[in-house]
Amino acid sequence: MPAEVFLPATYADGVPYDTFARLRATSPVCRIPEPPVGPWPSGPGYWAVFRHADVKHVLRTAADFSSHLGATQIRDPDTPEDLEFVRAMMLNQDPPDHSRTRRIVAAAFTPRAVRALERTITDRARALVASARGETDFVDLAADLPVWTLAHIMGIPDQDRRLLYDWASRIIGYQDADYAGLSTADSTPSAPWAAPPPPGAPP
Numbered sequence: 001m002p003a004e005v006f007l008p009a010t011y012a013d014g015v016p017y018d019t020f021a022r023l024r025a026t027s028p029v030c031r032i033p034e035p036p037v038g039p040w041p042s043g044p045g046y047w048a049v050f051r052h053a054d055v056k057h058v059l060r061t062a063a064d065f066s067s068h069l070g071a072t073q074i075r076d077p078d079t080p081e082d083l084e085f086v087r088a089m090m091l092n093q094d095p096p097d098h099s100r101t102r103r104i105v106a107a108a109f110t111p112r113a114v115r116a117l118e119r120t121i122t123d124r125a126r127a128l129v130a131s132a133r134g135e136t137d138f139v140d141l142a143a144d145l146p147v148w149t150l151a152h153i154m155g156i157p158d159q160d161r162r163l164l165y166d167w168a169s170r171i172i173g174y175q176d177a178d179y180a181g182l183s184t185a186d187s188t189p190s191a192p193w194a195a196p197p198p199p200g201a202p203p
Contacts, residue, residue, distance in 0.1 A: 003033045005048060024050045043075060062094040089171060108153045121149055
């Protein structure tokens, strides 16, 4: 059933390659229902495209398949104000706005830059693991790495990374009360927007 693509449990043991192979062969374009999951109510469903050539066509034909019109989150924005909010994200923009934003970050993702970034991320991950003492919550330990990596790419000082974490969490989780008003950055007069490192991170 196509509904299994929507359910988080489908991915508990890894990517369901067999499921996607079957869908590519039998239902390359199909409607995916959105049954209720946990606290989330059911949704209207959405169209899914599974073959590579079709995916490329969708991504390159913004006039027919707009990311801006209704945004790209599976869960639809609840209000017009929510929609306007998420439209500021790069993923929810169409050309020429998306193209202009993409050009700004393109230099950070050349093959040479990615190779250098890979080494930097590896060193950071090793430092995080080495700094963990005793029993550690892996979520707390791992939460630092993507935020630190984004801050590194954008040239944001380490002391501001928790502010970046807050902003990203609010945008991504704007429909979740636990994240919509998240504020973990510790602002003090002596160190504006400075914050202690997350649990497990080296000083």
